[in-house]
């Protein structure tokens with residue numbers, strides 16, 4: 001997608017402000033399989049629950065294709081319970097691990113080092129791997145020039161009206177990639193997530209203190225429309241404020 005000129009300037013300014021904010025957490029550097037499992041666990045859950053579930057999985061079974069493909073589904077489910085949807089997710093994780101052993105000899109490194117479109121397409125043939133999970137693995141583990149979009153990033157981009165409300169994953173990704181330099185994609189991805197968790201939250205976004213307030217139509221749009229009362233009732237004496 002091509003951003004219209006007006007939106008492009010606003011998008012560039014918004015991204016530049018978010019990217020220049022300090023980072024308050026450190027993303028982990030892991031092998032592609034661990035990133036893949038962590039990202040599958042992060043789908044539709046909070047990062048605290050994902051972190052707890054991943055820690056328990058690592059501690060009780062071990063996050064390797066061999067260990068997860070041979071573990072009992074019920075043991076995986078027990079370990080990842082904090083992430084929610086554990087019965088379904090445990091089956092997905094076991095199937096993905098088994099697939100990686102069978103098709104890729106247990107090693108994702110040669111896959112992620114292929115050119116981006118091919119690597120992404122191949123990763124997306126694995127159970128539980130969609131566009132975001134594939135892009136996260138390719139950005140973090142292979143340094144591919146892609147800016148993955150999670151739910152926080154989608155929300156921010158739509159509130160800023162850089163894309164239509166109906167925009168799908170690749171449209172949002174394309175708009176954001178257009179508004180920043182490829183060597184800043186990793187930084188932009190991490191800091192947009194941080195911004196979504198801390199400021200542009202799903203519920204009660206902190207618009208009044210937000211650094212993007214002057215660029216963002218959302219606070220004006222979200223103002224409640226109050227009914228107009230032509231002849232207000234006189235306030236009872238007991239509710240009057242002292243003057």
Ligand code: SF4
Pocket residue numbers: 156159160199200201205206207208210211212213216217218219
């Ligand atoms: S002004 Fe509000 S809606 Fe807009 S980016 Fe900031 S927190 Fe999000």
